Amino acid sequence: MSELDSRSPASGDNIMLDCRQLTRIYSEGPQDLTVLDHLDLQVRAGERVAVVGSSGSGKTTLLNLLGGLDRPSGGEVIIGGQSLAGLGEAALGSFRNRYIGFVYQFHHLLAEFTAAENVALPLIIRGQTRKVAVDKAQKLLDRVGMAPRGAHKPGELSGGERQRVAIARALVTDPSLVLMDEPTGNLDQDTAANILAMMDELAATTDCAFVVVTHDMSLAAHQDRTMRLDRGQLSAV
Numbered sequence: 001m002s003e004l005d006s007r008s009p010a011s012g013d014n015i016m017l018d019c020r021q022l023t024r025i026y027s028e029g030p031q032d033l034t035v036l037d038h039l040d041l042q043v044r045a046g047e048r049v050a051v052v053g054s055s056g057s058g059k060t061t062l063l064n065l066l067g068g069l070d071r072p073s074g075g076e077v078i079i080g081g082q083s084l085a086g087l088g089e090a091a092l093g094s095f096r097n098r099y100i101g102f103v104y105q106f107h108h109l110l111a112e113f114t115a116a117e118n119v120a121l122p123l124i125i126r127g128q129t130r131k132v133a134v135d136k137a138q139k140l141l142d143r144v145g146m147a148p149r150g151a152h153k154p155g156e157l158s159g160g161e162r163q164r165v166a167i168a169r170a171l172v173t174d175p176s177l178v179l180m181d182e183p184t185g186n187l188d189q190d191t192a193a194n195i196l197a198m199m200d201e202l203a204a205t206t207d208c209a210f211v212v213v214t215h216d217m218s219l220a221a222h223q224d225r226t227m228r229l230d231r232g233q234l235s236a237v
């Protein structure tokens with residue numbers, strides 16, 4: 001967080017993610033659909049928050065706004081003191097690459113690249129040399145227990161292994177915020193337990209904030225707190 005710390009008033013009070021009055025209205029259909037309605041959420045550095053809610057309640061919509069993949073109809077998302085509203089498209093892309101890690105159930109690893117190359121890619125995009133990027137990628141792969149499989153392409157890995165590679169890729173840039181959508185979906189219990197243990201270690205050793213969307217109540221219970229999304233608002237569970 002060093003670069004953000006120096007320019008961030010919000011990080012002084014330890015709030016890493018600050019959503020204020022976040023509203024998203026879809027206007028494409030015959031009727032406007034208000035999915036998020038003046039939603040507030042604060043997540044501290046090093047804190048893990050689970051978001052649960054029924055299908056269609058707006059969890060993906062929320063994650064997309066938090067990750068700067070979509071723009072709100074109202075309100076704002078502030079990460080480490082930086083309002084995403086203040087960033088144009090190119091700056092938003094760089095900010096995302098630098099400060100936000102994404103882990104989705106369908107991990108979108110690039111099939112033609114090895115696991116190590118997939119993990120190194122966000123650093124290469126950021127302008128790091130290939131050597132620096134690959135060295136750091138190897139460290140992250142080691143951390144998720146995947147170092148011996150770094151030379152394999154995604155098609156040669158199991159679902160759980162691919163998910164661990166995706167987590168390494170999300171963390172390789174030392175993000176301030178990690179957004180996870182069903183990170184243990186499709187995984188067997190042992191692999192899911194491994195991933196939970198890894199998240200515990202990360203939360204204890206970095207000041208990264210986590211927002212974890214899940215239907216899995218045991219995964220939710222494992223986070224520091226759980227919020228339920230309902231009718232466009234979050235409330236504590």
Ligand SMILES: Nc1ncnc2c1ncn2[C@@H]1O[C@H](COP(=O)(O)OP(=O)(O)OP(=O)(O)O)[C@@H](O)[C@H]1O
Binds near residue numbers: 026028053056057
């Ligand atoms: N681009 C869009 N245009 C119009 N409506 C949309 C759009 N994206 C999502 N919606 C609607 O917004 C609501 C919330 O969708 P969202 O995908 O955020 O829910 P969710 O909680 O992630 O659901 P699930 O758990 O089933 O994945 C749904 O009614 C959905 O149909």
